[in-house]
Protein backbone atom coordinates (compact mmCIF):
# COMPACT_ATOMS: atom_id res chain seq x y z
CA UNK A 1 0.00 0.00 0.00
CA UNK A 2 1.76 3.13 -1.26
CA UNK A 3 5.09 4.52 -0.17
CA UNK A 4 5.93 6.15 3.12
CA UNK A 5 5.16 9.67 1.95
CA UNK A 6 1.69 8.64 0.79
CA UNK A 7 1.08 7.02 4.15
CA UNK A 8 2.00 10.25 5.91
CA UNK A 9 -0.21 12.43 3.68
CA UNK A 10 -2.85 13.96 5.95
CA UNK A 11 -5.28 14.54 3.10
CA UNK A 12 -5.83 13.86 -0.57
CA UNK A 13 -5.52 16.90 -2.81
CA UNK A 14 -8.31 17.55 -5.25
CA UNK A 15 -7.38 17.07 -8.90
CA UNK A 16 -6.35 20.06 -11.01
CA UNK A 17 -7.93 22.56 -11.61
CA UNK A 18 -9.86 22.35 -8.30
CA UNK A 19 -6.52 22.11 -6.61
CA UNK A 20 -4.07 24.87 -7.57
CA UNK A 21 -1.17 24.73 -5.08
CA UNK A 22 0.19 27.96 -6.53
CA UNK A 23 -2.72 29.81 -4.84
CA UNK A 24 -0.75 29.59 -1.57
CA UNK A 25 2.43 30.97 -3.15
CA UNK A 26 0.98 34.18 -4.64
CA UNK A 27 2.12 36.75 -2.11
CA UNK A 28 4.79 37.24 0.47
CA UNK A 29 2.25 37.43 3.32
CA UNK A 30 0.64 34.15 2.27
CA UNK A 31 3.99 32.42 1.90
CA UNK A 32 4.90 33.59 5.39
CA UNK A 33 1.64 32.17 6.74
CA UNK A 34 2.20 28.83 5.05
CA UNK A 35 5.90 28.51 5.96
CA UNK A 36 6.60 25.18 7.69
CA UNK A 37 9.97 26.07 9.22
CA UNK A 38 11.32 29.04 11.17
CA UNK A 39 14.95 30.09 11.42
CA UNK A 40 16.01 32.61 14.03
CA UNK A 41 19.12 33.76 15.86
CA UNK A 42 18.05 31.45 18.71
CA UNK A 43 19.14 28.56 16.50
CA UNK A 44 22.73 29.69 16.05
CA UNK A 45 26.06 28.90 17.65
CA UNK A 46 28.98 31.07 16.54
CA UNK A 47 32.40 29.39 16.29
CA UNK A 48 35.30 31.77 16.62
CA UNK A 49 39.07 31.47 16.52
CA UNK A 50 41.27 32.79 19.31
CA UNK A 51 44.93 33.69 19.02
CA UNK A 52 47.62 35.07 21.35
CA UNK A 53 48.48 38.75 21.63
CA UNK A 54 46.55 41.96 22.02
CA UNK A 55 44.65 43.93 19.45
CA UNK A 56 45.01 41.12 16.90
CA UNK A 57 42.30 40.51 14.31
CA UNK A 58 43.70 38.55 11.39
CA UNK A 59 41.70 37.21 8.49
CA UNK A 60 41.90 33.52 7.63
CA UNK A 61 42.88 33.37 3.95
CA UNK A 62 40.72 30.34 3.12
CA UNK A 63 37.75 31.82 5.04
CA UNK A 64 37.42 35.42 3.83
CA UNK A 65 35.40 37.37 6.39
CA UNK A 66 36.39 35.08 9.29
CA UNK A 67 39.08 36.19 11.73
CA UNK A 68 41.32 35.04 14.52
CA UNK A 69 40.90 37.32 17.53
CA UNK A 70 43.19 37.98 20.46
CA UNK A 71 41.29 37.68 23.75
CA UNK A 72 40.71 41.44 24.11
CA UNK A 73 39.12 41.69 20.66
CA UNK A 74 37.31 38.37 21.11
CA UNK A 75 35.55 39.99 24.07
CA UNK A 76 34.26 42.74 21.79
CA UNK A 77 33.18 40.21 19.16
CA UNK A 78 31.40 38.01 21.71
CA UNK A 79 29.75 41.06 23.20
CA UNK A 80 28.35 41.89 19.77
CA UNK A 81 27.10 38.30 19.44
CA UNK A 82 25.45 38.52 22.86
CA UNK A 83 23.80 41.82 21.96
CA UNK A 84 22.40 40.13 18.86
CA UNK A 85 20.96 37.38 21.15
CA UNK A 86 23.14 34.61 19.76
CA UNK A 87 22.83 31.97 22.50
CA UNK A 88 26.33 30.48 22.42
CA UNK A 89 29.83 30.80 21.02
CA UNK A 90 32.30 27.96 20.42
CA UNK A 91 35.96 28.85 20.87
CA UNK A 92 38.83 27.32 18.93
CA UNK A 93 42.48 28.09 19.63
CA UNK A 94 45.14 28.89 17.09
CA UNK A 95 48.04 27.22 18.85
CA UNK A 96 51.67 28.19 18.47
CA UNK A 97 53.57 25.31 16.84
CA UNK A 98 56.09 25.45 19.72
CA UNK A 99 53.34 24.34 22.16
CA UNK A 100 52.41 21.22 20.18
CA UNK A 101 53.83 17.97 21.53
CA UNK A 102 53.18 14.23 21.07
CA UNK A 103 51.61 14.07 24.57
CA UNK A 104 49.43 17.16 23.93
CA UNK A 105 49.99 18.56 27.44
CA UNK A 106 48.90 22.05 26.41
CA UNK A 107 45.35 20.64 25.99
CA UNK A 108 44.92 20.46 29.76
CA UNK A 109 47.08 23.40 30.78
CA UNK A 110 44.59 25.36 32.96
CA UNK A 111 46.02 28.60 31.55
CA UNK A 112 45.97 27.69 27.90
CA UNK A 113 44.53 30.11 25.38
CA UNK A 114 40.94 28.85 25.29
CA UNK A 115 40.78 28.55 29.07
CA UNK A 116 41.94 32.15 29.49
CA UNK A 117 39.49 33.27 26.81
CA UNK A 118 36.65 31.39 28.49
CA UNK A 119 37.37 32.94 31.89
CA UNK A 120 37.49 36.40 30.35
CA UNK A 121 34.22 35.91 28.47
CA UNK A 122 32.33 34.37 31.40
CA UNK A 123 33.47 37.23 33.65
CA UNK A 124 32.57 40.02 31.22
CA UNK A 125 29.56 38.58 29.36
CA UNK A 126 27.91 36.00 31.62
CA UNK A 127 24.72 35.72 29.58
CA UNK A 128 26.18 33.97 26.55
CA UNK A 129 27.01 30.27 26.55
CA UNK A 130 30.56 29.16 25.91
CA UNK A 131 31.33 25.83 24.29
CA UNK A 132 34.80 24.32 24.00
CA UNK A 133 35.96 21.41 21.87
CA UNK A 134 37.41 18.43 23.66
CA UNK A 135 40.00 17.10 21.22
CA UNK A 136 43.76 17.05 21.06
CA UNK A 137 44.40 18.15 17.48
CA UNK A 138 45.19 21.83 18.18
CA UNK A 139 47.88 20.69 20.63
CA UNK A 140 49.25 17.64 18.86
CA UNK A 141 52.51 17.79 16.93
CA UNK A 142 50.99 15.02 14.79
CA UNK A 143 47.84 17.05 14.09
CA UNK A 144 45.60 14.13 15.06
CA UNK A 145 42.74 14.09 17.56
CA UNK A 146 44.39 11.23 19.41
CA UNK A 147 47.80 10.43 20.78
CA UNK A 148 49.96 8.82 18.12
CA UNK A 149 52.57 6.14 18.68
CA UNK A 150 54.29 4.19 15.92
CA UNK A 151 51.79 5.56 13.43
CA UNK A 152 48.78 4.31 15.46
CA UNK A 153 46.17 6.63 16.98
CA UNK A 154 45.83 5.22 20.49
CA UNK A 155 42.25 5.15 21.74
CA UNK A 156 42.49 4.42 25.46
CA UNK A 157 45.57 6.52 26.09
CA UNK A 158 43.81 9.43 24.40
CA UNK A 159 40.87 9.06 26.81
CA UNK A 160 43.10 9.95 29.79
CA UNK A 161 44.15 13.15 28.06
CA UNK A 162 40.58 13.99 27.03
CA UNK A 163 39.39 13.52 30.60
CA UNK A 164 42.00 15.99 31.85
CA UNK A 165 41.16 18.42 29.07
CA UNK A 166 37.43 18.21 29.80
CA UNK A 167 38.00 18.96 33.49
CA UNK A 168 40.32 21.88 32.68
CA UNK A 169 37.69 23.31 30.36
CA UNK A 170 34.92 22.87 32.91
CA UNK A 171 37.12 24.49 35.55
CA UNK A 172 37.67 27.45 33.21
CA UNK A 173 33.90 27.91 33.03
CA UNK A 174 32.86 26.23 29.79
CA UNK A 175 29.10 25.63 29.79
CA UNK A 176 29.13 23.01 27.05
CA UNK A 177 31.85 20.57 26.09
CA UNK A 178 32.05 19.34 22.52
CA UNK A 179 34.04 16.13 22.29
CA UNK A 180 35.06 16.19 18.63
CA UNK A 181 37.72 13.50 18.68
CA UNK A 182 35.68 10.40 17.73
CA UNK A 183 37.58 8.10 20.12
CA UNK A 184 35.54 5.18 21.44
CA UNK A 185 34.27 5.57 25.00
CA UNK A 186 35.04 9.26 25.41
CA UNK A 187 31.58 10.45 26.34
CA UNK A 188 31.32 7.99 29.24
CA UNK A 189 34.76 8.96 30.54
CA UNK A 190 34.03 12.69 30.32
CA UNK A 191 30.55 12.42 31.84
CA UNK A 192 31.86 10.39 34.76
CA UNK A 193 34.72 12.83 35.35
CA UNK A 194 32.28 15.76 35.34
CA UNK A 195 29.97 14.01 37.82
CA UNK A 196 32.82 13.16 40.16
CA UNK A 197 34.12 16.70 40.17
CA UNK A 198 30.88 18.55 40.81
CA UNK A 199 30.42 19.73 37.26
CA UNK A 200 26.91 18.24 37.03
CA UNK A 201 25.63 21.24 35.09
CA UNK A 202 28.19 21.10 32.34
CA UNK A 203 26.51 19.86 29.15
CA UNK A 204 28.00 17.61 26.53
CA UNK A 205 27.28 18.20 22.87
CA UNK A 206 28.86 15.14 21.31
CA UNK A 207 30.28 15.33 17.83
CA UNK A 208 28.68 11.94 17.22
CA UNK A 209 28.16 11.75 13.48
CA UNK A 210 31.48 13.30 12.50
CA UNK A 211 32.61 12.30 9.06
CA UNK A 212 36.15 12.13 7.64
CA UNK A 213 35.60 15.10 5.36
CA UNK A 214 37.41 17.26 2.85
CA UNK A 215 35.30 20.18 4.08
CA UNK A 216 37.44 20.75 7.20
CA UNK A 217 40.39 22.09 5.21
CA UNK A 218 40.01 25.81 5.96
CA UNK A 219 39.46 25.09 9.69
CA UNK A 220 42.78 23.32 9.86
CA UNK A 221 44.36 26.44 8.35
CA UNK A 222 42.54 28.58 10.89
CA UNK A 223 43.83 26.65 13.92
CA UNK A 224 47.24 26.04 12.38
CA UNK A 225 46.80 22.25 12.22
CA UNK A 226 47.18 21.75 8.45
CA UNK A 227 50.96 21.68 8.53
CA UNK A 228 51.08 19.26 11.45
CA UNK A 229 48.62 16.64 10.21
CA UNK A 230 50.21 13.51 8.85
CA UNK A 231 47.88 11.25 6.90
CA UNK A 232 44.11 11.41 7.34
CA UNK A 233 41.52 10.84 10.08
CA UNK A 234 39.78 7.83 8.55
CA UNK A 235 40.61 5.45 11.41
CA UNK A 236 38.38 7.43 13.77
CA UNK A 237 36.08 9.75 11.81
CA UNK A 238 33.18 8.17 9.90
CA UNK A 239 33.20 6.99 6.31
CA UNK A 240 31.06 9.42 4.25
CA UNK A 241 29.36 6.36 2.76
CA UNK A 242 27.81 5.37 6.09
CA UNK A 243 24.40 6.28 7.44
CA UNK A 244 23.52 3.32 9.68
CA UNK A 245 26.83 3.65 11.48
CA UNK A 246 26.25 7.37 12.07
CA UNK A 247 22.89 6.66 13.72
CA UNK A 248 24.53 4.00 15.85
CA UNK A 249 27.19 6.51 17.03
CA UNK A 250 24.50 9.02 17.95
CA UNK A 251 22.65 6.38 19.99
CA UNK A 252 25.86 5.26 21.66
CA UNK A 253 26.91 8.78 22.67
CA UNK A 254 23.47 9.49 24.13
CA UNK A 255 23.64 6.22 26.07
CA UNK A 256 27.03 7.29 27.44
CA UNK A 257 25.67 10.57 28.77
CA UNK A 258 25.65 13.15 25.96
CA UNK A 259 22.89 15.77 26.27
CA UNK A 260 22.96 16.80 22.63
CA UNK A 261 24.50 15.44 19.47
CA UNK A 262 26.00 16.89 16.35
CA UNK A 263 26.17 16.01 12.68
CA UNK A 264 29.25 17.33 10.90
CA UNK A 265 29.73 18.53 8.17
CA UNK A 266 26.24 19.87 7.59
CA UNK A 267 24.92 20.32 4.08
CA UNK A 268 26.36 17.12 2.54
CA UNK A 269 24.87 15.18 5.50
CA UNK A 270 21.32 16.54 5.70
CA UNK A 271 20.03 12.99 5.36
CA UNK A 272 21.85 12.09 8.57
CA UNK A 273 20.36 15.13 10.32
CA UNK A 274 16.90 14.06 9.28
CA UNK A 275 17.44 10.46 10.37
CA UNK A 276 18.68 11.56 13.79
CA UNK A 277 15.69 13.83 14.20
CA UNK A 278 13.06 11.33 13.12
CA UNK A 279 14.59 8.10 14.46
CA UNK A 280 16.28 9.30 17.67
CA UNK A 281 14.79 12.65 18.56
CA UNK A 282 17.50 14.05 20.86
CA UNK A 283 18.53 17.69 20.42
CA UNK A 284 20.63 17.59 17.27
CA UNK A 285 22.88 20.30 15.88
CA UNK A 286 24.50 20.54 12.47
CA UNK A 287 27.95 22.04 12.02
CA UNK A 288 28.08 24.06 8.82
CA UNK A 289 31.84 23.64 8.61
CA UNK A 290 34.67 25.78 7.32
CA UNK A 291 34.60 24.31 3.80
CA UNK A 292 30.89 24.99 3.51
CA UNK A 293 31.55 28.58 4.63
CA UNK A 294 34.35 28.88 2.07
CA UNK A 295 32.14 27.61 -0.76
CA UNK A 296 29.35 30.08 -0.07
CA UNK A 297 31.66 33.01 0.70
CA UNK A 298 33.91 32.26 -2.27
CA UNK A 299 31.03 31.98 -4.74
CA UNK A 300 29.42 35.13 -3.35
CA UNK A 301 32.70 37.08 -3.50
CA UNK A 302 32.87 36.19 -7.18
CA UNK A 303 29.33 37.39 -7.74
CA UNK A 304 28.16 33.88 -8.61
CA UNK A 305 25.52 33.59 -5.90
CA UNK A 306 23.65 36.02 -3.69
CA UNK A 307 25.42 35.88 -0.34
CA UNK A 308 22.52 36.74 1.98
CA UNK A 309 20.06 34.46 0.21
CA UNK A 310 22.51 31.56 0.08
CA UNK A 311 23.30 31.93 3.79
CA UNK A 312 19.64 32.02 4.76
CA UNK A 313 18.67 29.09 2.53
CA UNK A 314 21.59 26.94 3.71
CA UNK A 315 20.70 27.54 7.38
CA UNK A 316 16.98 27.03 6.88
CA UNK A 317 17.70 23.61 5.36
CA UNK A 318 18.99 22.38 8.74
CA UNK A 319 15.82 23.49 10.46
CA UNK A 320 13.74 21.77 7.79
CA UNK A 321 15.74 18.59 8.48
CA UNK A 322 14.64 18.92 12.11
CA UNK A 323 17.81 20.25 13.75
CA UNK A 324 17.59 22.26 16.97
CA UNK A 325 20.32 24.56 15.73
CA UNK A 326 23.42 25.15 13.67
CA UNK A 327 27.05 25.95 14.37
CA UNK A 328 27.83 28.46 11.67
CA UNK A 329 30.52 31.02 10.89
CA UNK A 330 27.66 33.10 9.44
CA UNK A 331 25.94 33.45 12.84
CA UNK A 332 26.73 37.11 13.45
CA UNK A 333 26.23 38.03 9.81
CA UNK A 334 22.83 36.33 9.77
CA UNK A 335 21.84 38.00 13.04
CA UNK A 336 22.80 41.40 11.63
CA UNK A 337 20.76 40.66 8.52
CA UNK A 338 17.71 39.98 10.72
CA UNK A 339 18.28 43.24 12.60
CA UNK A 340 18.39 45.18 9.33
CA UNK A 341 15.15 43.50 8.29
CA UNK A 342 13.29 44.50 11.47
Ligand SMILES: NCc1[nH]cc(CCC(=O)O)c1CC(=O)O
Nearest residue numbers: 135137180215216219289290291
Ligand atom coordinates in the same frame (compact mmCIF):
# COMPACT_ATOMS: atom_id res chain seq x y z
N1 LIG B 1 38.60 18.00 16.29
C1 LIG B 1 38.86 19.13 15.62
C2 LIG B 1 37.78 19.83 14.91
N2 LIG B 1 36.77 20.49 15.54
C3 LIG B 1 36.03 21.14 14.56
C4 LIG B 1 36.60 20.84 13.31
C5 LIG B 1 36.19 21.33 11.96
C6 LIG B 1 35.35 22.52 11.89
C7 LIG B 1 35.28 23.16 10.56
O1 LIG B 1 35.79 22.65 9.54
O2 LIG B 1 34.68 24.24 10.51
C8 LIG B 1 37.68 20.00 13.52
C9 LIG B 1 38.55 19.55 12.40
C10 LIG B 1 38.93 18.16 12.24
O3 LIG B 1 38.32 17.23 12.77
O4 LIG B 1 39.95 17.96 11.54
